[in-house]
Amino acid sequence: xxxxxxxxxLPCLIVFLGALGVLGGSTSAANNIDLSTVPDRDTVQLTxxxxxxxxxxxxxxxxxxxxxxxxxxxxxAGTLIDPTSVQLRFLSHADKLxxxxxxxxxxxxQELTWNVGSExxxxxTIEISYFTSGVTWSADYVVIADADESSAAVEGHVTVHNRxxxxxxxxxxxxxxxxxxxVEQIAELARQQGKSFEQLRENEVQTLRPRAARxxxxxxxxxxxxxxxxxxxxxxxxxxxxxxxxxxxxxxxxIPNQMRKRLPSFAADAVPLRVQYRYxxxxxxxxxxxxxxxxxxxxxxxxxxxxxxxxxxxxxxxSADAPGLSFLARQSIRYIPVGEDFELDLGTDPDVxxxxxxxxxxxxxxxxxxxxxxxxxxxxxxxxxIDDRSTVAGWDQHAVIVRRVRxxxxxxxxxxxxxxVPGDAxxxxxxxxxxxxxxxxxxxxxxxxxxxxxxxxxxxxRQGRNAKQSRVEIVAGDPGPRK
Amino acid sequence: MKPSAILVAVLLALLTLPPAPAEARIKxxxxxxxxxxxxxxxxxxxTLVEEERVVxxxxxxxxxxxxxxxxQIDPSTIIFRLxxxxxxxxxxNVLSVTYPPNENxxxxxxxxxxSASARVRIxxxxxxxxxxxxxxxxxxxxxxxxTLSQYVxxxxxxxxxxADTEIFAGLGxxxxxxxxxxxxxxxxxxxxxxxxxxxxxxxxxxxxGWLDAAQYKLRVPMHYRIDNTAENGxxxxxxxAGKVRIFQRDAPGSDATTAFLGExxxxxxxxxxxxxxxxxxxxxxxVKRTVEARKDDRVAGNLFHxxxxxxxxxxxxxDTPVTLNLAEQIEPxxxxxxxxxxxxxxxxxxxxxxxxxxxxxxxxxxxxVTHSIDLPARSGDEAETVTVFLELVxxxxxx
Numbered sequence: 001x002x003x004x005x006x007x008x009x010l011p012c013l014i015v016f017l018g019a020l021g022v023l024g025g026s027t028s029a030a031n032n033i034d035l036s037t038v039p040d041r042d043t044v045q046l047t048x049x050x051x052x053x054x055x056x057x058x059x060x061x062x063x064x065x066x067x068x069x070x071x072x073x074x075x076x077a078g079t080l081i082d083p084t085s086v087q088l089r090f091l092s093h094a095d096k097l098x099x100x101x102x103x104x105x106x107x108x109x110q111e112l113t114w115n116v117g118s119e120x121x122x123x124x125t126i127e128i129s130y131f132t133s134g135v136t137w138s139a140d141y142v143v144i145a146d147a148d149e150s151s152a153a154v155e156g157h158v159t160v161h162n163r164x165x166x167x168x169x170x171x172x173x174x175x176x177x178x179x180x181x182x183v184e185q186i187a188e189l190a191r192q193q194g195k196s197f198e199q200l201r202e203n204e205v206q207t208l209r210p211r212a213a214r215x216x217x218x219x220x221x222x223x224x225x226x227x228x229x230x231x232x233x234x235x236x237x238x239x240x241x242x243x244x245x246x247x248x249x250x251x252x253x254x255i256p257n258q259m260r261k262r263l264p265s266f267a268a269d270a271v272p273l274r275v276q277y278r279y280x281x282x283x284x285x286x287x288x289x290x291x292x293x294x295x296x297x298x299x300x301x302x303x304x305x306x307x308x309x310x311x312x313x314x315x316x317x318x319s320a321d322a323p324g325l326s327f328l329a330r331q332s333i334r335y336i337p338v339g340e341d342f343e344l345d346l347g348t349d350p351d352v353x354x355x356x357x358x359x360x361x362x363x364x365x366x367x368x369x370x371x372x373x374x375x376x377x378x379x380x381x382x383x384x385x386i387d388d389r390s391t392v393a394g395w396d397q398h399a400v401i402v403r404r405v406r407x408x409x410x411x412x413x414x415x416x417x418x419x420x421v422p423g424d425a426x427x428x429x430x431x432x433x434x435x436x437x438x439x440x441x442x443x444x445x446x447x448x449x450x451x452x453x454x455x456x457x458x459x460x461x462r463q464g465r466n467a468k469q470s471r472v473e474i475v476a477g478d479p480g481p482r483k
Numbered sequence: 484m485k486p487s488a489i490l491v492a493v494l495l496a497l498l499t500l501p502p503a504p505a506e507a508r509i510k511x512x513x514x515x516x517x518x519x520x521x522x523x524x525x526x527x528x529x530t531l532v533e534e535e536r537v538v539x540x541x542x543x544x545x546x547x548x549x550x551x552x553x554x555q556i557d558p559s560t561i562i563f564r565l566x567x568x569x570x571x572x573x574x575x576n577v578l579s580v581t582y583p584p585n586e587n588x589x590x591x592x593x594x595x596x597x598s599a600s601a602r603v604r605i606x607x608x609x610x611x612x613x614x615x616x617x618x619x620x621x622x623x624x625x626x627x628x629x630t631l632s633q634y635v636x637x638x639x640x641x642x643x644x645x646a647d648t649e650i651f652a653g654l655g656x657x658x659x660x661x662x663x664x665x666x667x668x669x670x671x672x673x674x675x676x677x678x679x680x681x682x683x684x685x686x687x688x689x690x691x692g693w694l695d696a697a698q699y700k701l702r703v704p705m706h707y708r709i710d711n712t713a714e715n716g717x718x719x720x721x722x723x724a725g726k727v728r729i730f731q732r733d734a735p736g737s738d739a740t741t742a743f744l745g746e747x748x749x750x751x752x753x754x755x756x757x758x759x760x761x762x763x764x765x766x767x768x769x770v771k772r773t774v775e776a777r778k779d780d781r782v783a784g785n786l787f788h789x790x791x792x793x794x795x796x797x798x799x800x801x802d803t804p805v806t807l808n809l810a811e812q813i814e815p816x817x818x819x820x821x822x823x824x825x826x827x828x829x830x831x832x833x834x835x836x837x838x839x840x841x842x843x844x845x846x847x848x849x850x851x852v853t854h855s856i857d858l859p860a861r862s863g864d865e866a867e868t869v870t871v872f873l874e875l876v877x878x879x880x881x882x
Contacts, residue, residue, distance in 0.1 A: 140559070253579075258584035259581060259582070259583070259584065260581065260582035260584075261579055261580070261581045261582075262579060262580040262581075262582070263578075263579045263580075264577065264578075264579075311559065313559075313560055313562075315531075315562075315606075318523075318651075323564070323566050323604055324521055324523070324533060325523070325531065325533060325606060326523055326525050326526065326531065327523065327529050327531040327560075327608060328526070330560070350527070350721060350751065350753075351720075351721065351753075353753050357848050358848060358849035358850065359848050359849060360829075360830075360848070360849050361827045361828065361829050361849055362829045362878070362879075363829050363878070363879040366782075366879060368783055368784040368785075368786065377783075379782060379783050379786060386783040386784055387784065388781065388784060389784065390783065390784030390785070391784055391785050391881070392784065392785060392786055395879070397826070397827075399849075406753060406754075406755060408720070408721065408753055408754045408755075450754075452755060
């Protein structure tokens with residue numbers, strides 16, 4: 001029900017026309033008969049700052065002042081407005097208007113009265129700003145890969161959800177992307193209080209956060225108001241500011257209370273993509289994951305802004321000449337800066353087999369410790385007798401292993417296997433293996449359709465007293481016993 | 484027929500900018516019907532439904548309302564796409580989507596540059612519409628080949644009836660069938676005749692157990708082995724997991740009837756692999772397994788080579804020769820004999836092994852050793868006892 005105007009009057013500005021408030025004594029028992037006007041909002045702007053459940057609302061209203069004292073009552077019953085954040089600013093005749101005092105009535109917690117002293121008689125524009133919680137936004141993406149999986153159409157959307165208790169009609173909506181680090185702003189506010197950031201207690205930091213956020217957000221320049229010239233999807237203007245981005249939705253939107261509204265953010269028709277199968281248990285679990293790899297850059301028809309956190313739903317066209325889709329996966333993607341690669345994990349592919357077969361295990365280079373002495377003997381050394389009470393103290397364990405990959409897809413596939421080889425180890429194979437880090441080996445290659453490939457290797461792990469270090473060494477050689 | 488639980492409506496009273504208040508008392512809506520429905524069952528866990536509707540749009544902004552009741556549509560997956568089937572299609576764009584609170588509905592604000600009908604495709608994931616596969620295998624009388632029929636069974640508990648629907652099970656052809664609410668529909672995907680089959684007999688204590696533990700007699704299950712390869716007339720795609728009902732022709736020739744042998748759950752069988760279908764336990768092949776010898780050879784200190792010799796006495800009471808596979812699972816065998824240690828087994832075959840050939844390469848690795856042995860047919864009332872020994876040496880072991 002988009003344009004519903006309910007009678008809740010939230011938040012509401014009232015200008016008193018009687019003598020009420022002239023002396024600031026608005027609670028006087030003698031003033032039971034009031035007359036007031038209710039100036040409407042002219043404009044409203046929402047800046048939604050998700051990571052703090054904080055939205056900065058700026059609204060302007062036209063108010064007719066008379067010379068002298070002018071009481072203005074502002075109330076926000078039933079909303080989630082932070083009462084400490086409500087501020088009044090004069091956008092016109094600011095030199096002739098001044099807030100003389102602000103009264104918070106003890107019996108009406110969601111209300112305040114400004115007593116405005118005016119040297120101006122006539123209309124003036126005021127801005128009321130405040131923080132509210134309950135307005136959030138989220139991003140989501142629809143990715144439709146072509147049938148041959150060489151490119152994909154990527155659409156980004158943003159959804160604004162208003163649970164703040166207030167209807168915001170004709171609102172300019174701005175979305176803050178990323179988590180803003182407010183430490184500098186909080187430190188600046190602390191300095192104004194004669195403290196350093198380190199001296200602040202946790203509750204003081206939390207108290208200063210909204211003000212710091214406001215300070216940060218206040219430095220953002222308002223995006224220009226673009227009136228839509230024709231019914232076309234609204235542009236979302238992406239604007240970098242310091243360490244974060246502000247997305248400004250073109251024109252204005254009605255965002256009624258309890259409503260979710262989803263708007264297109266961007267669309268790229270042919271983002272190049274690469275398919276890779278990866279075994280990285282630390283990252284994807286113990287499985288061969290099928291991935292779409294893309295880049296958030298201009299060459300990919302993207303790259304105008306970071307991609308905010310959001311759900312991606314991934315489909316593939318079943319054929320080039322029909323509109324039918326296959327559903328592939330749904331996953332969360334994390335914030336992707338401009339220029340960064342990103343990936344979509346499609347899960348395992350039933351048409352690509354992946355097995356680990358331990359062919360055999362054997363031990364060599366076994367050392368025994370002589371009983372009661374710090375003396376070690378290697379088994380099998382000619383002419384060396386070993387006491388029966390000696391115990392095994394060190395050995396090399398050899399494991400001959402096959403990684404079997406089977407490609408039953410109709411396409412070539414690119415496979416990368418990154419596996420941990422813990423301990424003091426040697427990785428022996430004829431594979432073109434490289435070291436990813438101290439304990440991790442990487443190898444892979446391309447499999448033709450129908451190809452079955454057995455990647456065979458041997459891992460020698462020195463154990464007990466034989467272990468001297470913690471690293472894997474890669475050696476070119478044939479796996480299997482050498483004798 | 485039960486009215487559709489999924490509804491697309493275009494509000495005609497509220498068509499031009501700015502949208503009129505939704506409380507308008509007088510409304511006219513059109514209800515574009517489904518022109519085409521596709522159900523994609525190719526994902527193992529999710530069902531994608533795509534429906535095409537022709538939606539009348541006027542120039543300007545239109546509200547297209549999509550609502551559903553008593554169905555398990557995942558609203559976060561609903562996609563609205565224009566299908567261009569016209570040389571000069573209208574310029575149609577989705578401006579926004581609103582989700583009315585507490586309703587299973589959404590409203591697309593759709594802009595069109597002129598009044599025209601637009602063919603749109605609405606896609607969504609739907610719960611309660613599922614599929615599984617099952618098979619019927621009819622073996623020839625001589626058990627050399629079988630006819631394999633593959634069926635897909637679609638169950639519609641999604642709360643929505645779909646008239647003629649293109650159903651794709653993930654393999655084979657697409658079916659055009661109606662599928663009503665709470666209906667289950669079974670469809671033949673493919674029938675493959677003359678698929679070569681091998682009947683196997685396997686004894687493996689730690690997989691199949693004893694037939695009679697007191698007499699040291701092993702269970703000998705029988706399987707039909709089907710290789711999913713092109714040479715066998717298969718091999719185009721994986722055979723999905725499913726229940727297999729197995730029958731055998733009771734006589735040679737086309738007028739034979741079939742006898743039910745049993746049923747088994749077949750695993751997913753990729754191309755190049757084989758499926759083993761359990762037929763039951765052979766009663767005519769008796770395998771007695773005993774431990775013939777146990778010995779430790781000290782290498783040095785507390786380091787030993789531990790030896791065990793297993794003896795198999797095998798009788799084939801069938802009147803045909805058969806091939807028996809004998810397998811031992813290495814770690815369970817170590818447990819059985821009290822030879823487990825903290826180190827993985829380093830095992831080798833000992834010299835006392837008397838199988839006529841070495842282990843089967845495809846069925847032997849670090850964890851299992853498998854041999855095969857040919858057993859002669861019974862002659863008269865007597866079955867020949869074939870005795871073989873398997874010596875395993877667990878090398879370089881300490882406790």
